[in-house]
Amino acid sequence: MSLSEVSAAIGEAEHAVADALPEPANAPTISNGKLAVYALPSIPLSFLFLPVALLMPAFYASTMHVSLAAVGGFLLLSRAADVVLDPMIGKWSDASRSRFGRRKLWMLIGTPILMVGAFLLFIPVIPVSGWYLLVASFVIYAGGSCYGLSYSAWGTELVETYHGRSKLAAFRETAGVIGGLLAACIPAITGLFGHKGTDHFTMAIMGVVIIVLTPLAMWIATAFVEEPPLTRRVHVPWLPSLKALFLNKPFRLFCFCYVIFTIGGSVASATLVFFMNDYLGQSAIVGPGLFILAITTVGAVPFWLWVSHRVGKHNACGISLMITMVLYGGVTPLLHPGDGWWYVGLLAIMGATSSGFTTLPLGMIGDIIDFDTLIHRQPRGGIFFGIWSFAQKVAPALGIGLTLPFLQWLGFNPGGHNGASSLAALKYVYCFGPVPFYVVGGSLLFWFPIDARRHAIIRRRLDQREKRQAA
Numbered sequence: 204m205s206l207s208e209v210s211a212a213i214g215e216a217e218h219a220v221a222d223a224l225p226e227p228a229n230a231p232t233i234s235n236g237k238l239a240v241y242a243l244p245s246i247p248l249s250f251l252f253l254p255v256a257l258l259m260p261a262f263y264a265s266t267m268h269v270s271l272a273a274v275g276g277f278l279l280l281s282r283a284a285d286v287v288l289d290p291m292i293g294k295w296s297d298a299s300r301s302r303f304g305r306r307k308l309w310m311l312i313g314t315p316i317l318m319v320g321a322f323l324l325f326i327p328v329i330p331v332s333g334w335y336l337l338v339a340s341f342v343i344y345a346g347g348s349c350y351g352l353s354y355s356a357w358g359t360e361l362v363e364t365y366h367g368r369s370k371l372a373a374f375r376e377t378a379g380v381i382g383g384l385l386a387a388c389i390p391a392i393t394g395l396f397g398h399k400g401t402d403h404f405t406m407a408i409m410g411v412v413i414i415v416l417t418p419l420a421m422w423i424a425t426a427f428v429e430e431p432p433l434t435r436r437v438h439v440p441w442l443p444s445l446k447a448l449f450l451n452k453p454f455r456l457f458c459f460c461y462v463i464f465t466i467g468g469s470v471a472s473a474t475l476v477f478f479m480n481d482y483l484g485q486s487a488i489v490g491p492g493l494f495i496l497a498i499t500t501v502g503a504v505p506f507w508l509w510v511s512h513r514v515g516k517h518n519a520c521g522i523s524l525m526i527t528m529v530l531y532g533g534v535t536p537l538l539h540p541g542d543g544w545w546y547v548g549l550l551a552i553m554g555a556t557s558s559g560f561t562t563l564p565l566g567m568i569g570d571i572i573d574f575d576t577l578i579h580r581q582p583r584g585g586i587f588f589g590i591w592s593f594a595q596k597v598a599p600a601l602g603i604g605l606t607l608p609f610l611q612w613l614g615f616n617p618g619g620h621n622g623a624s625s626l627a628a629l630k631y632v633y634c635f636g637p638v639p640f641y642v643v644g645g646s647l648l649f650w651f652p653i654d655a656r657r658h659a660i661i662r663r664r665l666d667q668r669e670k671r672q673a674a
Contacts (some may be wrong), residue, residue, distance in 0.1 A: 212394075218229060223631060233362060233367075235374075237428050238362075238370070238371055238374040238429070239374060239378075240423060240424055240428050241357075241358065241361065241371075241374070241375075241424055241428045242374040242375045242377065242378035243420040243423055243424050244310070244350070244354050244378075244380060244417075244418055244420045244421055244424050245375045245376075245379040245382060246376035246378050246379070246381055246382035246385070246420055247317075247382060247413055247416040247417040247420055247533075248347065248350070248351050248354070248379065248382070249378075249379040249380070249381075249382030249383050249386065249411065250321075250382055250385075250386055250412070250413045250416075251343065251344070251347050251351075251421075255324070255340075255343075256469065256472040256473070256495065256599050256603075257472050257475055257476060257477060258390070258400065258401050258406070258409075259324070260274050260275075260278075260473050260476075260603060261400075261401045261476040261477060261480070261609060261617065262406050262438050263331070263336055263562060263605070264617045264618075265401060265617045265618035266399075266401055266402055266406075266479075267327070267331050267499060268316045269331065269332065269333055269336060270333075270611065271607040271608060271610055271611040271615070271617065272607065272608040273332075273333035273336075274333070274336065274603070274607055274609050275473075275603050275604040275605065275606065275608045276333065276602055276608065277333040277334070277336045277337040277340070277608030278336065278337075278600050278603050279600045279601065279603065279604025279605075279633075280337055280604075281336075281338075281340040281341045281344065281600070282344070282414050282593075282596050282600035284341060284345075284652075285344065285348070285593045285596055285597060286361060286593065286597075288345060288593075289348050289352065289590065289593035289596075290593065292309065292348050292352060292353075293352055293356070293587065293590070294348055294473065295309070295355060296308075296352065296353045303425065303430075304357075304425075304430030304470070305353075306353045306354065306356055306357035306360075306430055307353075307357070307425045307430055308353075309349050309350075309352075309353035310349070310350050310353050310354055310357075310421050310425060311421070311425070312349050313346045313347070313348065313350030313351070313353070314346070314350060314417055314418050314421050315346070315348050316342065316345055316346030316349060316350075316415070317346030317347055317349075317417050318346070318413070318414045318417055318418070319342055319346070319416050319596075320339060320342035320343025320344070320345070320346050320347075320512075321343055321410045321413040321417070322337040322341075322410055323338070323339035323342055323343070324336075324340060324343050324372070324410070325406045325407060325409050325410025325413070325616050326406070326407045326410045326411075326536075327339070335397065339637045341506070343666075344596055346597075346642050348596075350417070350421070352576060352591070354424075355432050355562070355565065355568075355591075356587070357430060357567035358371055358375065358565070358569070359572055360431045361428070361431065361432070361570070362569070363573070363661065363662060363665075364658075364659075368565070368566035368569040368570065369508055369511050369512070369516060369563065369566045370508070371565075371566065371569075372562055372563060372564075372565040372566040373432055373449040373505070373508050373562060376500075376558070376561060376562040376565075377501050377506055380497050380498075380500050380501035380504075381501070382416075383493075383495065383496075383497035383500070384497040384498065384501075385412065386409060386493070386495060386497075387432055387490060387493035387494040387497050387577075388490070389405060389408050389409055389412070389490075390405050390489055390490040391489075391490025391491055391493070391494050392490070393405045393408065393490075394486075394487060394489070394490045394518055399486055399489075399500065400476065400489035400490055401476065401489075408665065411416075413543060418584070428467045435631065440620050441647070443657045444656045445671065451571065451574070451644060452568060452652070453570075453574060453651065453652055453653055454568075454571045454575070454587065456647065456651060456652075457564070457567060457568065457571060457651065458590065458591065458594050458648065459647065460644045460645075460648050460651075461591070461594055461595075461598070461644070462542055462594050462597070462598045462601075463598075463640050463643050463644035463647070464560065464640055464641055464643075464644030464645065465595070465598035465599060465602070465644075466598050466599075466601050466602045466640050467593075467602070467636070467637035467638070467639070467640025467641045467644065468599075468601025468637060468640075469598060469599040469600075469601070469603055469604070469606070469627025469638045470556075470602045470605075470606050470632070470633075470636035470637050471531065471633060471636065472599070472602070472603075473603045473606045473607060474525060474606060474610070474629065474632055474636070475603060475631040475633065476489060477615070477617055477629055477633075478629060478630070478633045479492060479546070480617075480618070480635075481541065481615075481617065481618070481621060481626065481629060482540060482626050482629050482630050483538070483540055483541065483543045483546060484540050484541065484543075485541070485543030485544075487543075488543040488544065488546065488547055491547055492543075492546065492547045492550050495547055495550055495551045495554065496550045496553070496554040497554065498551075498554070498563065499550075499551045499552070499554030499555045500554040500555070500557065500558045501558070502554075502555065503555035503556075503558035503559075504558055504560070504562055506555075506558075507519055507523065507558050507559035507562055507563065508562075510522065510559065510572055511559075511563055511566075514653045516563045516564075516566055516570075517563075517567060517648045517649065517651035517653075517654070518648070518649060519559050519563055520559055520560045520563050520564060520567075520645070520648050520650040521645040521646070521649045522559065522561025522645075523556060523557060523558070523560040523563075523645075524545060524559075524560050524641045524642075524645030524648070525641070525642070525645050526556040527553055527557045527560070527641060528637070528638050528641035528642055530549065530552060530556060531553075531554050531634055531635070531637050531638055531641070532634060532635055532638040534549060535633070535634045536630070536631070536635075540626075551636055560645075566653070567653075568587065568591055570653045570658045570661075571587065571588050571653065572652060573658065573662060573665060574658075574661055575660050576665060577664055577665055577668075606636065609627075609632070610628065610632060613625060613628035613629075613632075614628065615629050
């Protein structure tokens with residue numbers, strides 16, 4: 204579906220609602236208290252991004268002595284199954300029925316799988332290899348798919364308005380950053396007792412925290428927040444649905460942008476701990492650096508919500524990416540070995556600037572699902588989040604899978620002796636690796652076609668259709 208077809212489809216609605224308000228007047232609302240409870244599962248889910256993306260490569264490479272090429276290659280390989288697995292889970296989530304609700308059922312299924320994966324990945328009790336990493340990462344991400352994508356689809360059904368979804372995304376991001384703070388506190392505290400940020404003891408504590416928090420957060424959210432009833436049974440034909448998804452121009456553009464800029468973020472994430480430990484030579488800053496990064500990320504959420512209300516979510520995401528790109532490519536290269544605490548201050552700034560593109564995409568995909576429902580006349584949020592869940596995991600895997608073998612090829616030896624050329628290679632990969640991905644992803648986001656006015660028209664058309672069907 205081209206941009207002109209998107210405009211034409213929405214334009215059809217504009218004849219009926221020429222002067223649409225920013226939000227539908229009859230849109231259901233949900234209290235801040237329930238949004239806060241709904242957001243709780245984001246706390247354990249955030250551990251899949253901070254520890255796994257930032258600390259796991261260093262843990263398996265430096266502590267478990269798996270080669271950089273094997274860590275990168277096997278993490279990338281473990282994501283290959285998600286090409287089929289995530290969309291299938293999304294399809295099953297859309298079509299399931301149970302007394303718990305279709306979304307809550309799959310969160311319940313995913314919980315024990317995620318817990319087993321956390322034990323395998325964070326608390327290995329046998330000698331490990333690249334193959335062990337492959338199995339453990341597959342299990343934890345399979346559980347994360349069942350748990351997370353159904354949880355995300357549930358959120359888009361709780362809140363239907365353009366700015367309401369920005370608010371929901373802010374609650375989820377805040378909970379996610381609280382999880383990030385918990386994860387960052389662990390190496391910071393263990394470091395006070397002489398442990399490194401990626402040793403066995405520190406990573407085992409992280410695994411235990413995931414195992415405890417995952418079922419607790421799931422139970423509280425599913426017990427106290429309702430799942431909206433489905434107005435009619437959804438039949439989701441598999442292959443036609445996939446074809447329709449990729450013909451959906453807003454979704455295709457969004458996924459492409461998201462994958463591109465997330466690869467850039469993953470280049471930085473995969474090398475961040477190495478940059479602190481090996482280039483700056485100050486392993487003691489790992490915990491404080493991750494902690495201050497999480498603090499400023501959540502602290503900047505209200506600011507980016509304010510920006511999105513004025514320029515739109517897609518434009519706010521693009522602006523956030525461009526500012527962060529300047530900091531990576533223009534400021535970080537000025538750091539030298541021993542400048543660790545200056546770097547912690549820079550991380551504080553980058554946490555605030557990156558808050559926009561980590562917070563707002565969740566609200567954008569909800570708007571895309573509404574557009575798809577308007578065109579195809581059935582809600583398919585689960586399969587959309589299945590594709591997006593795959594994008595969320597394959598992009599970091601591509602970033603790690605390409606970056607770590609490249610660093611090994613350049614001669615970098617994590618935790619070992621490195622010459623000046625190897626350390627310089629590490630520095631420049633970390634500083635300049637994300638830049639082109641942020642530029643391309645951010646630039647394309649400015650072309651995203653669904654803004655607040657168009658989404659209001661979409662929602663009004665959907666509301667009118669539901670009233671006609673009810674009558």
